[in-house]
Amino acid sequence: MNELYPKASMATLKVLENLGLDVEYPMNQTCCGQPMANSGCYLEAKELAKRFLKIFKDYDYIVAPSGSCVAMVRVNYAQFLEGEEGFEHLKNNTYELVEFLHDVIKPTTMNVSFSYRVGIHNSCHGHRELGMASMSERNLPEFSKIKKILSLVDDIEFVTLRRNDECCGFGGIFSVTQEAVSVAMGTDRVNDHINAKAEVITGIDMSCLMHMQGIIDRQKLPIKTMHIAQILAGEL
Amino acid sequence: MGHPKKASKFVANSERMHWHDKALWFVRERRDLATHQLDEWEELRRVASEIKTHTMDRLDYYLEEFEKNATQKGLHIHWARDAKEHNEIVLNLLLTHGAKRVVKSKSMLTEECGLNPFLEKNGIEIVDTDLGERIVQLRKEAPSHIVLPAIHLKKEEVGKTFEEFLNTQKDNCDPTYLTREARKHLREKFLTADASITGVNFAIAQTGGVVVCTNEGNADLGASLPKLHIASMGIEKVIPRLEELSVFTRLLARSATGQPITTYTSHFHAPIEGGELHIVIVDNGRSDTLSNSDFKESLNCIRCGACLNTCPVYRRSGGHSYGYTIPGPIGSTLGASRDLQANRTLPFACTLCASCSNVCPSKIKLHNQLYRHRQNVVKAGLLGAKKRAILKVSSWVMKHPLLLDFVGLVVRKVVPILPRGIVYSKANIWGRGREVPKFPKKSFKELYKERKK
Numbered sequence: 001m002n003e004l005y006p007k008a009s010m011a012t013l014k015v016l017e018n019l020g021l022d023v024e025y026p027m028n029q030t031c032c033g034q035p036m037a038n039s040g041c042y043l044e045a046k047e048l049a050k051r052f053l054k055i056f057k058d059y060d061y062i063v064a065p066s067g068s069c070v071a072m073v074r075v076n077y078a079q080f081l082e083g084e085e086g087f088e089h090l091k092n093n094t095y096e097l098v099e100f101l102h103d104v105i106k107p108t109t110m111n112v113s114f115s116y117r118v119g120i121h122n123s124c125h126g127h128r129e130l131g132m133a134s135m136s137e138r139n140l141p142e143f144s145k146i147k148k149i150l151s152l153v154d155d156i157e158f159v160t161l162r163r164n165d166e167c168c169g170f171g172g173i174f175s176v177t178q179e180a181v182s183v184a185m186g187t188d189r190v191n192d193h194i195n196a197k198a199e200v201i202t203g204i205d206m207s208c209l210m211h212m213q214g215i216i217d218r219q220k221l222p223i224k225t226m227h228i229a230q231i232l233a234g235e236l
Numbered sequence: 237m238g239h240p241k242k243a244s245k246f247v248a249n250s251e252r253m254h255w256h257d258k259a260l261w262f263v264r265e266r267r268d269l270a271t272h273q274l275d276e277w278e279e280l281r282r283v284a285s286e287i288k289t290h291t292m293d294r295l296d297y298y299l300e301e302f303e304k305n306a307t308q309k310g311l312h313i314h315w316a317r318d319a320k321e322h323n324e325i326v327l328n329l330l331l332t333h334g335a336k337r338v339v340k341s342k343s344m345l346t347e348e349c350g351l352n353p354f355l356e357k358n359g360i361e362i363v364d365t366d367l368g369e370r371i372v373q374l375r376k377e378a379p380s381h382i383v384l385p386a387i388h389l390k391k392e393e394v395g396k397t398f399e400e401f402l403n404t405q406k407d408n409c410d411p412t413y414l415t416r417e418a419r420k421h422l423r424e425k426f427l428t429a430d431a432s433i434t435g436v437n438f439a440i441a442q443t444g445g446v447v448v449c450t451n452e453g454n455a456d457l458g459a460s461l462p463k464l465h466i467a468s469m470g471i472e473k474v475i476p477r478l479e480e481l482s483v484f485t486r487l488l489a490r491s492a493t494g495q496p497i498t499t500y501t502s503h504f505h506a507p508i509e510g511g512e513l514h515i516v517i518v519d520n521g522r523s524d525t526l527s528n529s530d531f532k533e534s535l536n537c538i539r540c541g542a543c544l545n546t547c548p549v550y551r552r553s554g555g556h557s558y559g560y561t562i563p564g565p566i567g568s569t570l571g572a573s574r575d576l577q578a579n580r581t582l583p584f585a586c587t588l589c590a591s592c593s594n595v596c597p598s599k600i601k602l603h604n605q606l607y608r609h610r611q612n613v614v615k616a617g618l619l620g621a622k623k624r625a626i627l628k629v630s631s632w633v634m635k636h637p638l639l640l641d642f643v644g645l646v647v648r649k650v651v652p653i654l655p656r657g658i659v660y661s662k663a664n665i666w667g668r669g670r671e672v673p674k675f676p677k678k679s680f681k682e683l684y685k686e687r688k689k
Binding site for chain 2: 001002003004005006007009010013025027028029030031033035036037038039040041042044045047048051076124125128129135136137138139140163165166167169170171172173174175176177178179180181182183184185186188210211213214215217218
């Protein structure tokens with residue numbers, strides 16, 4: 001996010017500050033260790049998890065514009081940090097941006113407009129690990145925290161996808177070790193949005209969007225991706 | 237050849253890959269429709285998971301209970317430590333009964349044990365009687381799916397296969413015609429068989445009987461005609477009482493194909509008149525899995541195939557790309573538990589999207605298992621030196637924020653001015669089918685610092 005997507009990061013900051021929150025970005029943070037953990041490199045992941053805990057444990061809330069990083073902290077850190085001082089607090093107070101708005105801040109307006117047809121990509125980790133929306137596999141009441149927060153944006157229009165929560169095929173290390181399947185999945189995912197007449201694909205995970213944007217640029221497809229923070233910050 | 241290579245071959249034929257993806261997605265949608273009609277669906281899954289977990293924790297007790305009650309009913313129980321023992325027990329039974337021709341209904345366990353080639357080597361004719369199984373048997377292929385064994389084949393290919401082996405009309409691939417021809421061919425096999433082999437979906441400890449679920453009735457016909465019926469089951473197939481059966485029969489068919497129940501749910505509690513019913517109970521590595529707290533939940537599987545149908549990787553890579561008897565998410569965890577070295581790419585044939593865990597009727601956290609298997613792959617030194625080195629170096633950089641900033645800065649400045657041929661060289665696997673992100677002039681940190689001034 002820091003190196004490749006400063007705009008989405010700045011937008012995240014703007015959204016939080018506009019809501020009157022006191023936000024700090026600890027400069028010595030790097031990576032939560034998810035890529036290592038998903039590759040099976042648990043020793044490296046553990047070191048980065050410990051580092052993450054040290055840097056963030058004293059904040060009231062830890063907010064990240066990335067569902068998968070938050071899932072790493074909330075679901076997978078336990079293996080590395082269970083019993084460590086401050087871990088319970090960290091686990092219970094680390095939120096994905098939209099989730100934080102929805103569950104904690106509960107804004108009633110965003111004072112921004114976005115007059116485009118938008119397709120929501122339900123990134124798997126946010127979707128199924130954090131429970132950002134009802135999952136197509138489960139027989140439970142329908143809801144979507146993402147759609148609810150996006151509905152606060154004026155003039156926004158949503159499209160209906162054929163496969164509401166199919167994976168885009170990024171999958172971290174999967175995007176490289178299983179390059180062919182990964183690109184095929186991403187292409188199908190983008191086409192679902194195009195066929196639904198979406199102009200913009202948005203989501204809570206930049207990595208999924210980066211993967212799909214890479215496919216869009218290569219195949220010169222008539223659609224673009226945009227991190228949800230940028231829509232919420234009123235950026236065009 | 238690991239999963240990635242075989243998968244990329246499958247993906248290369250885009251038309252076929254999409255056909256395969258759509259066929260399985262259709263089954264997934266039917267499953268959704270059926271499961272959403274039951275208000276108690278999630279409750280059923282919870283109960284199933286608890287019954288299975290309870291049974292697995294007392295497996296020795298329930299298996300002995302099953303043996304005792306089955307023996308009282310006149311069934312013969314055999315115990316096989318591994319595939320070899322299983323195959324030898326079956327062969328021995330066939331030989332002592334003078335059986336030369338055998339019909340078999342669907343059983344992934346006998347696939348796992350390699351029973352067919354073993355019996356053929358010993359002069360026994362063995363015919364798979366499930367239609368899909370028969371098709372792949374004639375083609376000398378393995379099933380590509382545990383419920384839909386020939387899902388990788390188009391009707392034209394089935395037509396060609398039948399033309400070659402069953403002398404059907406040239407270029408006639410009408411499904412009704414082909415099914416009728418298969419029925420004729422199989423009926424003759426049923427009528428002349430000396431013995432039948434079936435799998436087992438559920439063994440009921442309390443009653444000492446076994447239950448077999450099929451849609452074609454082939455298990456029933458096989459078990460009713462010849463005098464000898466051998467049913468092979470893994471140790472994990474036992475459930476405590478008859479009352480629990482309905483939980484599973486309600487879950488099984490809905491999860492598998494979206495049917496409320498399989499067409500045939502047959503209970504075998506005694507041999508046919510003048511016949512014998514033998515049950516072979518097989519371990520073949522299962523008790524090792526049972527003793528591993530990270531993976532024992534995988535034994536709760538009822539083999540519905542729902543995790544295959546929903547898996548976006550399975551749908552786009554085909555069952556044969558896994559190279560293990562059982563493909564898809566459940567096969568990847570079972571295979572990795574069984575032989576990590578041979579199946580080391582399987583835990584990575586997954587984006588950790590978790591859809592499999594959501595469809596699983598016995599609530600196995602499949603994606604968590606694959607996540608944990610990856611750690612064992614690394615522990616065993618099976619990740620591959622290059623990947624390991626890249627991850628080690630990047631982890632090291634991640635512990636040094638100033639160095640990370642510097643590396644980031646260099647990459648952002650240098651990559652945009654490099655010729656395209658260098659950026660998209662062979663080493664750039666990402667760039668084969670995707671553009672790399674456009675590098676911004678300034679990082680977030682730089683913007684953040686500037687703003688503060």
